[in-house]
Amino acid sequence: MRNLRFALAAATLALGVAASPAFASVTAPVSGVEYTTLAAPQAVPAGKKVEVIEFFMYHCPHCNALEPQLSEWVKKQGDNIVLKRVHFPSTGPNDPEAHLYLTLEAMGKLPEFHARVFRAVHVERVRLNSDEAVLNWAVKSGLDRAKFLDAWNSFGVQTKMKRLGAMITAYKVEFAPVLIIDGKYMTAPSLVAASDKTRDEQQLFRSTLQVADFLVAKAAKTK
Structure with missing residues (x-):
């Protein structure tokens, strides 16, 4: 990168x-x-x-x-x-932050959590640089662990993660x-x-x- x-x-x-x-x-x-x-x-x-x-x-x-x-x-x-x-996906095809965004989108939680993620990173200094860190933050922020993991591992989210590289290439x-x-x-x-x-x-x-x-x-x- x-x-x-x-x-x-x-x-x-x-x-x-x-x-x-x-x-x-x-x-x-x-x-x-x-x-x-x-x-x-x-x-x-x-x-x-x-x-x-x-x-x-x-x-x-x-x-x-x-x-x-x-x-x-x-x-x-x-x-x-x-x-x-x-x-x-700045760290590659398994980028944790990109995965978090797509998971929140799949859960219908973006309107509530999009700004909160920015605040967590830039104000609260939370490092969402691993899957574990993302999951811990999500649970501490009030998201149901089981539902979050279901969305995180869902076919739809996994498919969108795999498409990110192609999108980056297509749009240069x-x-x-x-x-x-x-x-x-x-x-x-x-x-x-x-x-x-x-x-x-x-x-x-x-x-x-x-x-x-x-x-x-x-x-x-x-x-």
């Missing part, structure tokens, strides 16, 4: 470059600058809504910092989009956080940072979501 660590480090360093005005809505984002156009677009669900995929990691500080703004952005987009989250994702719009476009704070050299991370996130606004509108025109 050397490329992943390098990309995240580059994004962090970019935040420290001399400040300039925030990404200007007057100028349309440019492919190859604030976003990239996938060479091999991926299939998306039929319908009027634009699919938005967030590739994230629970232990990623940038993903944690982005989450409040992203949640508000999703609310503002409303029926324009359908959001799908994919936990980047090497770091997080990343947003994929309509299976065609990729944007990320680390991309936007190259043209929006602000020192303020929250402003960089706002600029990134402005790019996402542009891409959602662009994709909607072809629906």
Whole structure:
């Protein structure tokens, strides 16, 4: 995962470059600058809504910092989009955090626990870096041990775990956080940072979501 660590480090360093005005809505984002156009677009669900995929990691500080703004952005987009989250398997096909996310999803517990996992990692300093650590945290957090293990070991969750690698390859994702719009476009704070050299991370996130606004509108025109 050397490329992943390098990309995240580059994004962090970019935040420290001399400040300039925030990404200007007057100028349309440019492919190859604030976003990239996938060479091999991926299939998306039929319908009027634009699919938005967030590739994230629970232990990623940038993903944690982005989450409040992203949640508000999703609310503002409303029926324009359908959001799908994919936990980047940073430690490989058996990544414990990715497994936790898919297990919570299978249990219908994400609305209640998604933010709690971020808090556990970044505020309470819980390390969810092994299956045992994840199970212990889940039980201590009030989840039924037997039900959690049933979902953890279920065919559906195991199948989705095996598909993660193929998804990463298909979308050419090497770091997080990343947003994929309509299976065609990729944007990320680390991309936007190259043209929006602000020192303020929250402003960089706002600029990134402005790019996402542009891409959602662009994709909607072809629906």
